[in-house]
Amino acid sequence: MKKIGILFGKERSFPEAFVKRVNQIAGKDIRAEFVSIDKIFQAEALDYAVIIDRISQDVPFYRAALKNAAITGTAVINNPFWWSADEKFFNNALAVKLGIPVPKTALIPSKEHPDDTSEQSFSNLAYPMDWNTIFEYTGFPAYMKPFDGGGWKEVYKLHDKEDFFDKHSQTKQTVMMLQEEIIFDEYYRCYCIGGKYVRIMQYEPRNPFHLRYYVNTPPSSEKLLKTIHDYVIKLNQYLGYDFNTVEFAVRDGIPYAIDFCNPAPDAEVTSVGQENFDWVVEHAAKYALERAQLHKNDQDNLTWGEYIKTSAAGKPLVATKKTAAPAGKPLVQEKAKPAPAKKAPVKKTK
Secondary structure (H helix, E strand, C coil), rough: EEEEEEEEECCCCCHHHHHHHHHHHCCCCCEEEECCCCCCCCCCCCCEEEEECCCCCCCCCHHHHHHHHHHCCCECCCHHHHHHCCCHHHHHHHHHHCCCCCCCCCECCCCCCCCCCCCCCCCCCCCCHHHHHHHHHHHCCCCEEEECCCCCCCCCEEEEEEHHHHHHHHCCCCCCCEEEECCCCCEEEEEEECCEEEEEEEEECCCHHCCCCCCCCCCCCHHCCCHHHHHHHHHHHCCCEEEEEEEEEECEEEEEEEEECCCCCCCCHHHHHHHHHHHHHHHHHHHHHHHHHCCCCCCCCCCHHHHHHHHHHHCCCCCCCCCCCCCCCCCCCCCCCCCCCCCCCCCCCC
């Protein structure tokens, strides 16, 4: 019998509902349960075909255990190797290469030197940095946030360069990024499961936490929703995330991807609401069963994104048309076509 496990921390409503739903719809050869760990030995399996990871970002022991499970054949959702390497600043750079709008963003070194380093460790870092050019690039107001953070921790809204230097002096050893403010007309938060199942949710981040999913005005257009859907698919398939959320701020009809590195997104019923909760439970259960059915022992059962596949194949990463792959099929890059013989050359676009 194949087992599907879920590894979690303080949350209760999603893990309990997930296990219950999997066991309702699974056949007799698959069952779900809470992961139980009493020992970890190198290269020895945990006896799970699939593990949904909801907590290892905060618990290094779990992260190491999941990598060990992955190397012995468990399909860990999300891939712990990629999740360990990924961060928000890289994601923005990838989105630019894919032709997806993001706010102008600059990487900012930590105010204090990391432990066990000194001024001599930063021989290649100019001091002072070219602050005026950086500020002209992002403009003010702007937001400063950790380059790899989450949960709205250490996020500052800055009104001018004096405000920047004041707030930056408080960030200690945290590497930050400075980001253009997008004054938005609409805002959306989107679940994406399996790189194909998408739930677009209207969201108001300026509301109190428990009211952020309650928006009274309808979306401005179906075209906007289609664009958001396609961007969500593309980002998650290139990043290789099985379970993620993507947030968009819409300015002048253009959706800007604001935050799309949330591989353990909030799924508690008290915050996302009953309808969104029911959707994420149903599709997480469905996808976990799909992965369990495809699982094979003694092989790599992880999801590796199109960015990794493209890089490994030595192919260039280029922007593709803003269309999504059909559900269940990989998103592939379009090959450039040569201009027809004896005809005017094809106009190149950026």
